[in-house]
Amino acid sequence: MLLNQNTNNNYTARQLKLPLEIEKLIDISDPVYTFCEVMDHIDLSGYFVEKGYKTGRPRCDEQKLLKVILFAFMENGVCLLRKIEKLCHNDIRYMYLLDEMKAPTFATFGNFIRNELTASIEQIFTDINTYIFTKDHVDLQHTYIDGTKIEANANRYTWVWKKSCMKNRQKVFDKISILIDAMNQKVLGYLGIKLEKREEYAIGYVSELLAMYKERTGIDENSFVSGCGHRKSIQQKQYQELEGYLKRLKTYVHHIEICGNERNSYSKTDQDATFMRLKRDYMGNDQLLPAYNLQAAICDEYIAVIDVKPYASDMECFVPLMEKFSHTYGHYPKYPVADAGYGSYNNYLYCEEHGMEKYMKFTMYKKETTDKKYHENPYRxxxxxxxxxxxxxxxxxxxxxxxxxxxxxxxxxxxxxxxxxxxxxxxxxxxxxxxxxxxxxxxxxxxxxxxxxxxxVLKNLESIHGALLRMNRSIQSEGTFGVLKWDRSYKRLFRRGEKNVILELTLISCGFNLYKYHNKKQRQMKVA
Structure with missing residues (x-):
């Protein structure tokens, strides 16, 4: 009797058993539970208003998208969109946050961040901090301030220098004056017309000169000749030369307007970035690189305020950072502690005006306190x-x-x-x-x-209280940047434009505070 040799290969031994409870598969000490604790105490409904679309596919739940994004930044510091999509397919914790919602694509995450979070992420960051600071009893009176320069997402050789533009613009002014003399002598003098020269030429005035020259000479741009074998008339040469100067003037004015009164350079691919000297120069020739000045105010190891400015000097960033702190928390910190990069006459008077103590070093502080010969020099x-x-x-x-x-x-x-x-x-x-x-x-x-x-300032910083504050500043503020730049390898921005850079850094700050809160909570549980 023949035996039936038919076999079925459409199976696998690695199959899940039903019913499946995801919560039993996640460790009780996993950060996702701390994350859910914080997010469940925040009302997110006010940030996402239903648009009322009547056609198309059902929209993804914005609150679930936000939770997935923030948890990804909490775990990784900074997380790429394609990696978040992959985690939603493979990581059971992200499936738990999605709560039976289909895993979104990276484009969905990108559109959500760009369209929904740009305007609301700072308020969400404030809500997260409010809960964490209340639970952990964070002291907002002692603030440790520091800054670091972070490279912008801009091409390397795209610099525009304001002084160079102003110098070249003056050269164009001189050439226009020479050209006007030639126009008056060779062409317009025979017509009884004389153009007026000036020391500086506005774009509108040069445009009027061009229109006047075209009208009085009666030239037609369609009849202009070019190329080998054609001889240009003197009217065409002068008209095209003045037209070229007008185009260059517009370019220089555009560059100078972008730089403004407070900057000397900018990058063509990220016009909000300024060229600065960074500590890490991968080009190896001490060359200026497009960057932003990242400022952070730290309170009890948490990032209380994050800000970005296109200024190379920290002195110019202190007042905007403190104003943002006051706008966020409703008061100024009593003890703002900072290094010598912030100690200036303006900043000290600003502290006096707003009831803040002076615990910011000045430029010669180290030499005043460590160099006895300099301090006691009788010729000072x-x-x-x-x-x-x-x-x-x-x-x-x-x-x-x-x-x-x-x-x-x-x-x-x-x-x-x-x-x-x-x-x-x-x-x-x-x-x-x-x-x-x-x-x-x-x-x-x-x-x-x-x-x-x-x-x-010397009296404040040399006191016991001042010594403790200086020690804490070096631990907390510089330690925060150490975690972001070295532990989590965040050394270059991914987005362009100051508004988008603040969005990116606020997301990273949300993740940093959430993970810091989780770690502190776990340490307290072990001690208990």
């Missing part, structure tokens, strides 16, 4: 003695007489400084140590208010 103006009338007395016993008061440039608070000149430095035995480069009597510039502020 701050170490000069004073007579009964308040006049400064140099080590040789000569008086420094008040000469004049002068305004300090680029100071919006109207800062002035006093200029003093020595009575006589002739035959002084201390000249080589006091002022070796001075050809006449020594002059010094002083601002008594700024000197008093520096003494106050």
């Amino acid at each position: 103006a701050v170490n000069f003695s004073k007579d009964a009338d308040g006049n400064l007395i140099c080590p040789n016993g000569q008086k420094f007489l008040f000469k004049r008061r002068q305004h300090v440039k680029y100071n919006k608070y109207g800062r002035t400084e006093e200029l003093y000149e020595c009575e006589s430095c002739e035959g002084c035995p201390h000249k080589q140590k006091c002022c070796p480069r001075a050809h006449k009597n020594r002059t010094i510039r002083m601002n008594e208010e700024l000197t008093a502020i520096h003494q106050e």
Whole structure:
């Protein structure tokens, strides 16, 4: 009797058993539970309004999309859209967050971030911080401030320099003046017309000159000749030359307007990025790279405020960061702690105006505190003695007489400084140590208010409280950037434009705070 040898290969031994409960497969200490705890206490319905579409496929649930995106940033620091799509198909935690919703594509995530989160992500970040700060009792009075330059998503050789544009624009002005002389002499003089020259030429005026020249000479652009074997008329040559100068003027004006009054450069592929010198120069020739100045205010290891500015100097970024802090939390921090990059006269007066203590180092702070020879140098103006009338007395016993008061440039608070000149430095035995480069009597510039502020800052920072704050700043603020740039390998932006860069960095800050809250929660559970 023949046996039936038919076999069925349409099966696999690795099959799931039903019913399947996803929550039993996720470890109890997994970050997804901490994430759900925070998000469940936030009302997200106000951020996503139903559009009321009557046709097309059903829309994805915006709240679930947001949760998947934020959890991906929480886990990875920064997460690519295609990777999020892959995680939704393969990672059971993302299936748990989707809650039976079909896994979206990377394009769905991209459209959602671009169209829905650009305007609302900062408020969502504030809501997340409000819950976390309340649960963890975060102190918002002590704020640790630091900045770092992060490379923009812009091409390398796309720089535009403002000074170069202004210099070349002046050269075009000179060439236009020479051309107007040639027009008046060779063509318009025979017609009884004379064009007016100027030192600087506006675009509108050059356009009027071009139209006037075309009208009075009666030339027709359709009759212009070009190429080998054709001879251009003098009218055509002058008209096309002036037209070329007009085009160059428009280009230079466009570049200068984009730079504005506060920047000296920008990138053509990301016009909000400014060329700065970065610590990590992969080109190896100390070349400027397009970048943004990332500013963060840290409170108890959490990112309280994140901001981005196209300024290379940290001094210009302090006031906008504090204004954003006040707008977000309704008050200014009492103790803003920052390094020497933020200590300026403007920022100190700003702290006085808004009730903030001065715990920001100034430029020469390290030398003042560590270099005893510099601090006690008798030839420094701050170490000069004073007579009964308040006049400064140099080590040789000569008086420094008040000469004049002068305004300090680029100071919006109207800062002035006093200029003093020595009575006589002739035959002084201390000249080589006091002022070796001075050809006449020594002059010094002083601002008594700024000197008093520096003494106050030194007193604050050298106290026990100030020492603890300085130690915490180096741990918390610089440690935050260390986690972002090295632990999570986030060293270059993915988006272009200041508005999109803030969106990207706010998403990363949301993920950072959520993961920090999860880690603190797990440590507290182990201790308990």
